[in-house]
Amino acid sequence: MGATTLVLLALASWCAPWLTSADPTLLDPANRDLLPGTMGLLTLSSGETVPHLFRLGTDSYGRDIFSRILYGGRVSLVVGVAVAMLSLGAGLALGLFAGYLRGVDLVLMRVMDGLMAIPGILLAVSLVALWRASIWTVIIALTIPEVPRVVRLVRSLVLSIREEPYVEAAVAVGTSTVNLLVRHVLPNTLAPLIVQGSYVCAAAILGEAILGFLGVGIPPEVATWGNLMAEGRVQFNQYPHAVFFPGIFLTVAVLAVNLLGDGLRDTLDPRFSRRGWQ
Amino acid sequence: MTGRGVTLSIEGLSVQLPAGAERSEAVSDVTFQVSPGELLCLVGESGSGKSIIAQTVMGLLPRHVRPVGGRVLLEGEDLLSAKPERLRRLRGGKMAMVFQEPMTALNPLMTCGAQLEEVLAQHLNLSSAERRVRVLEMLERVRLPEPRTLQRAYPHQLSGGQRQRIMIAMALSLKPALLIADEPTTALDVTTQAEILKLLRELQKESATAVLFITHDLSVVSEIADAVAVLRLGRLVEMGRVRDVLDRPQHPYTQTLLGAVPSMTPRKAPLGREAPIQLRTRSLTKVFDDGGFLRKSRRVVAASEVELQVRRGETLGIVGESGSGKSTVARLLARLLEPSGGSVQLDGVDVTRLTGASAHAFRRKVQIVFQDPYRSLNPRRTVGAAVAEGPRNFGATRAVAWKRAEELMQLVKLPVAALHRYPDEFSGGQRQRVCVARALAVQPEVLIADEAVSALDVSVQAEILRLLEEIQQRLQLTVIFITHDLRVAAQICNHVAVMYRGRVVEEGPVGEVFQSPKHDYTRALLAAAPGRRISFERPT
Numbered sequence: 182m183g184a185t186t187l188v189l190l191a192l193a194s195w196c197a198p199w200l201t202s203a204d205p206t207l208l209d210p211a212n213r214d215l216l217p218g219t220m221g222l223l224t225l226s227s228g229e230t231v232p233h234l235f236r237l238g239t240d241s242y243g244r245d246i247f248s249r250i251l252y253g254g255r256v257s258l259v260v261g262v263a264v265a266m267l268s269l270g271a272g273l274a275l276g277l278f279a280g281y282l283r284g285v286d287l288v289l290m291r292v293m294d295g296l297m298a299i300p301g302i303l304l305a306v307s308l309v310a311l312w313r314a315s316i317w318t319v320i321i322a323l324t325i326p327e328v329p330r331v332v333r334l335v336r337s338l339v340l341s342i343r344e345e346p347y348v349e350a351a352v353a354v355g356t357s358t359v360n361l362l363v364r365h366v367l368p369n370t371l372a373p374l375i376v377q378g379s380y381v382c383a384a385a386i387l388g389e390a391i392l393g394f395l396g397v398g399i400p401p402e403v404a405t406w407g408n409l410m411a412e413g414r415v416q417f418n419q420y421p422h423a424v425f426f427p428g429i430f431l432t433v434a435v436l437a438v439n440l441l442g443d444g445l446r447d448t449l450d451p452r453f454s455r456r457g458w459q
Numbered sequence: 460m461t462g463r464g465v466t467l468s469i470e471g472l473s474v475q476l477p478a479g480a481e482r483s484e485a486v487s488d489v490t491f492q493v494s495p496g497e498l499l500c501l502v503g504e505s506g507s508g509k510s511i512i513a514q515t516v517m518g519l520l521p522r523h524v525r526p527v528g529g530r531v532l533l534e535g536e537d538l539l540s541a542k543p544e545r546l547r548r549l550r551g552g553k554m555a556m557v558f559q560e561p562m563t564a565l566n567p568l569m570t571c572g573a574q575l576e577e578v579l580a581q582h583l584n585l586s587s588a589e590r591r592v593r594v595l596e597m598l599e600r601v602r603l604p605e606p607r608t609l610q611r612a613y614p615h616q617l618s619g620g621q622r623q624r625i626m627i628a629m630a631l632s633l634k635p636a637l638l639i640a641d642e643p644t645t646a647l648d649v650t651t652q653a654e655i656l657k658l659l660r661e662l663q664k665e666s667a668t669a670v671l672f673i674t675h676d677l678s679v680v681s682e683i684a685d686a687v688a689v690l691r692l693g694r695l696v697e698m699g700r701v702r703d704v705l706d707r708p709q710h711p712y713t714q715t716l717l718g719a720v721p722s723m724t725p726r727k728a729p730l731g732r733e734a735p736i737q738l739r740t741r742s743l744t745k746v747f748d749d750g751g752f753l754r755k756s757r758r759v760v761a762a763s764e765v766e767l768q769v770r771r772g773e774t775l776g777i778v779g780e781s782g783s784g785k786s787t788v789a790r791l792l793a794r795l796l797e798p799s800g801g802s803v804q805l806d807g808v809d810v811t812r813l814t815g816a817s818a819h820a821f822r823r824k825v826q827i828v829f830q831d832p833y834r835s836l837n838p839r840r841t842v843g844a845a846v847a848e849g850p851r852n853f854g855a856t857r858a859v860a861w862k863r864a865e866e867l868m869q870l871v872k873l874p875v876a877a878l879h880r881y882p883d884e885f886s887g888g889q890r891q892r893v894c895v896a897r898a899l900a901v902q903p904e905v906l907i908a909d910e911a912v913s914a915l916d917v918s919v920q921a922e923i924l925r926l927l928e929e930i931q932q933r934l935q936l937t938v939i940f941i942t943h944d945l946r947v948a949a950q951i952c953n954h955v956a957v958m959y960r961g962r963v964v965e966e967g968p969v970g971e972v973f974q975s976p977k978h979d980y981t982r983a984l985l986a987a988a989p990g991r992r993i994s995f996e997r998p999t
Binding site: 345346347348349350351352353354355356357360364365368369 | 790793795819822823826827829830831834835836837838839840844845848849852853894897898900901
């Protein structure tokens with residue numbers, strides 16, 4: 182179910198240009214703060230006016246909220262997936278090293294402990310201050326605090342897998358360390374890792390929204406769910422829909438990713454599938 | 460219809476398995492009775508349904524498994540129709556259970572005394588002072604030394620045998636009419652097993668408890684049973700007094716089971732002096748140093764000054780109980796562990812000093828088969844990938860390695876198609892064949908079998924032993940066979956070395972060691988081996 186919702190959301194934001202005729206960045210002073218479901222005349226940048234149904238209303242600049250949410254979904258999902266991939270990749274590589282090579286382990290894990298102590302939001306704020314606000318800054322800022330968690334997970338998995346007799350058996354038939362890691366250890370860490378990845382993804386979508394809301398994330402003119410909510414906040418008393426709708430999408434997306442993660446855990450973990458009864 | 464003198468009566472019991480299991484019923488139409496003071500052994504191989512019967516009686520069946528027919532009467536009261544509340548009162552009160560693994564059956568966060576008290580508090584109305592006195596009595600009853608100290612001890616501070624005594628004390632604390640013991644000695648060493656069996660027998664005679672004893676081990680049966688019931692695939696195939704069943708088995712399955720139990724009489728003579736010495740260790744020592752950083756370091760001497768030698772084509776048995784260091788020695792020989800001292804010589808070359816390419820070449824010559832067939836194969840790789848891995852590591856092309864894997868499948872008597880399947884599609888015995896094939900794939904000269912048949916049922920064990928012997932003959936292998944089972948050692952070894960606390964205490968031709976043991980420990984070990992009263996000679 183999580184997967185279906187997620188696919189729908191991804192499709193909707195992918196197809197945003199076809200689902201809505203309104204440009205998400207189009208300012209239209211004539212259509213400011215419209216309530217959801219209002220029909221109005223949309224002035225295109227070319228000067229033409231066309232009748233348009235503002236399904237979810239407009240914000241204080243007269244931009245169509247529905248289309249902004251759809252386009253914002255792109256950013257949120259891209260951030261979520263990119264952060265998950267990056268932190269899994271880095272975590273996997275570092276975790277394999279830490280788990281298999283004793284010497285690296287001690288140093289690397291202390292560095293990771295240090296990283297874990299840095300608050301993600303603060304790190305993001307300083308990174309944005311250091312470079313400029315862009316989607317990549319946000320992705321990196323969200324990835325760094327996630328990496329230690331993944332490393333810890335991979336390391337603990339590797340530590341238990343390397344004690345398995347089949348690893349010992351592979352050593353006995355002369356398998357090299359690299360092959361051992363790639364063929365025997367790595368495949369057995371993947372299932373729990375993918376599950377962890379889905380949670381990282383959910384956390385990243387939320388994190389991006391938080392950064393956007395605080396105004397330190399992606400530049401405010403780009404439509405993201407966090408940015409939408411931040412802008413809507415100013416007039417929350419009069420026009421709550423400007424906060425609610427992106428909020429609902431955000432909640433649904435995070436819920437869907439988490440459901441997907443639970444589903445993956447149940448199917449990938451051999452303890453939950455196949456061996457239902459013994 | 461149940462007479463006064465019957466404690467447990469099971470009448471036509473059938474238990475259904477969920478759809479998709481190997482068979483539709485775990486237990487089909489089983490009938491037997493246990494009288495007060497009687498010890499009935501329920502014998503069967505894994506999957507025979509013996510544990511299911513115990514769980515049915517206790518009302519502890521897994522959720523998807525349910526009884527569909529018959530009655531289970533405890534002193535005339537039907538347990539299958541009893542309410543959960545009533546069952547809870549009966550458990551502990553009238554019937555109690557002892558499990559296989561005493562470590563997992565005890566709560567690691569509670570002292571033994573507190574856990575015993577909890578049982579009393581659940582069922583009796585006693586003051587805490589009275590309870591403490593009762594606990595001390597119970598601990599004395601199971602012959603534990605220093606009950607006062609043990610009362611305050613946590614489970615991990617005790618040995619396996621002591622933990623099992625605590626479990627027995629707990630089970631018998633309320634003087635139940637029925638005690639169910641589910642493989643209570645399987646996880647224990649032979650000498651401990653002998654003590655626990657003796658204790659169970661004595662306590663049972665004292666209190667006239669009816670005991671349902673579940674085991675897969677016929678030699679244990681011969682030690683303690685009054686009556687035996689043999690189960691096969693959920694059906695009772697034979698039942699009777701222990702003498703009758705063991706001495707004159709009627710059913711072919713019972714005969715097969717008895718035939719599969721290896722005899723205690725050694726069969727093989729040592730090889731002559733003309734055979735060259737292939738593997739020799741000189742004061743081989745392994746010390747495990749644990750921690751030392753921010754905590755007290757712990758030193759465990761796992762192997763100390765071990766001197767062994769094996770001639771080409773010979774089988775050397777290393778026997779000993781858990782913790783004796785025999786597995787450490789196996790890993791040192793295969794160079795899966797680096798020794799702390801001493802040397803291992805293969806054909807006169809010290810292999811502990813090899814590095815790089817020559818160390819890699821050594822890997823080819825010495826191979827090892829592990830104990831647990833369920834964990835020694837990577838679940839995410841096909842059997843073919845596992846078997847072909849060795850040859851590939853030594854430079855064979857994919858096609859050549861695969862060809863070799865196919866030949867090996869024939870050697871270990873598995874279908875060639877098995878190469879494309881994953882380990883979880885195979886039974887324990889089949890997996891162990893795969894492990895043998897994997898070890899043989901690199902054409903080793905020495906094969907180390909580390910408890911390679913210990914996790915298997917007797918009939919499967921017999922097959923694997925036969926296979927190993929056949930392969931040894933055909934390939935002229937030198938075999939080092941590590942086992943805790945003296946019967947197995949007696950059957951396949953030329954020489955044996957007895958290990959105790961990291962040292963080899965006795966070494967010699969198998970006949971000499973078994974018939975006239977010199978060291979006290981060897982004598983104790985031989986005396987503790989269950990089932991010495993019957994010979995289990997093979998009919999051939």
